[in-house]
Amino acid sequence: MAQYLAGLDGVFLALxxxxxxxxxxxxxxxxxxxxxxxxxxxxTLPSFMKHVRxxxxxxxxxxxxxxxxxxxxLNRERLAVVEDWLAEQRRLWEERTDRLDQFVTNSExxxxx
Amino acid sequence: MNPDxxxxxERVIRAPRKAVWDAWTDPASLAQWWxxxxxxxxVDRLEVRPGGAFVTRMSEDGVTFVPHVDACxxxxxxxxxxVFTNTVDGGWRPANPDPVAxxxxxxxxxxxxxxxxRIVVRHGDPAARKRHAExxxxxxxxxxxxxxxxxxxxxx
Numbered sequence: 030m031a032q033y034l035a036g037l038d039g040v041f042l043a044l045x046x047x048x049x050x051x052x053x054x055x056x057x058x059x060x061x062x063x064x065x066x067x068x069x070x071x072x073t074l075p076s077f078m079k080h081v082r083x084x085x086x087x088x089x090x091x092x093x094x095x096x097x098x099x100x101x102x103l104n105r106e107r108l109a110v111v112e113d114w115l116a117e118q119r120r121l122w123e124e125r126t127d128r129l130d131q132f133v134t135n136s137e138x139x140x141x142x
Numbered sequence: 143m144n145p146d147x148x149x150x151x152e153r154v155i156r157a158p159r160k161a162v163w164d165a166w167t168d169p170a171s172l173a174q175w176w177x178x179x180x181x182x183x184x185v186d187r188l189e190v191r192p193g194g195a196f197v198t199r200m201s202e203d204g205v206t207f208v209p210h211v212d213a214c215x216x217x218x219x220x221x222x223x224x225v226f227t228n229t230v231d232g233g234w235r236p237a238n239p240d241p242v243a244x245x246x247x248x249x250x251x252x253x254x255x256x257x258x259x260r261i262v263v264r265h266g267d268p269a270a271r272k273r274h275a276e277x278x279x280x281x282x283x284x285x286x287x288x289x290x291x292x293x294x295x296x297x298x
Binding site: 041114115118119122123124125126128129130131132133134136137 | 151161174244259261
């Protein structure tokens with residue numbers, strides 16, 4: 030769960046910036062090169078690359094380099110983490126209940142033997 | 143219950159109600175099951191009474207502990223019910239919990255096989271929903287999937 034939480038924090042952090050949201054929005058229409066994406070952003074290419082790397086390191090996008098062109102693509106599975114928040118909360122509580130159940134029944138067995 | 147925002151879980155635990163209650167209210171016991179291994183749990187405050195603090199921290203290495211839950215008990219009925227929320231922290235300060243604001247209600251009842259254990263978690267509107275709107279996917283993330291599928295089917 031800690032790993033999951035850390036991962037989710039990263040996703041929210043990545044989505045907390047308007048430049049990065051614009052990239053996600055644009056990639057929702059299909060893959061695009063860094064050059065094209067950077068054209069829409071009002072900043073230098075090195076600054077823009079930091080945003081791209083942040084999105085990539087949090088798994089929201091994948092990038093591939095072909096020659097001199099780096100192409101970005103949306104990772105929809107990762108976005109589902111944000112979408113399926115209720116399912117994730119349910120999983121968290123189900124697993125927590127499993128552990129409580131196991132802890133309590135093990136303690137009971139220890140006490141009765 | 144709002145099915146879009148809330149969840150409930152019901153379970154029969156094969157142990158007496160007192161044992162389940164103790165597992166929730168004894169700090170050393172709670173630390174054993176509250177967070178999955180190998181992550182370590184430290185229970186900083188477990189003041190099981192209305193207005194009492196519920197603060198836990200977690201650690202990957204046993205040295206550095208980071209915040210986990212910082213919440214406040216709303217209702218405590220001995221051996222029957224625990225209600226807590228993370229919208230107010232252990233010091234009664236209004237909080238903006240991540241990833242989502244919630245109130246959890248835990249109820250225990252006697253059952254022929256042990257204890258009937260029920261959880262209802264009521265959530266606030268998660269940040270995800272607002273982000274969702276901000277991203278401009280008015281019809282939801284499904285639109286993105288459709289767009290991707292169409293793109294894959296019809297390469298430019």
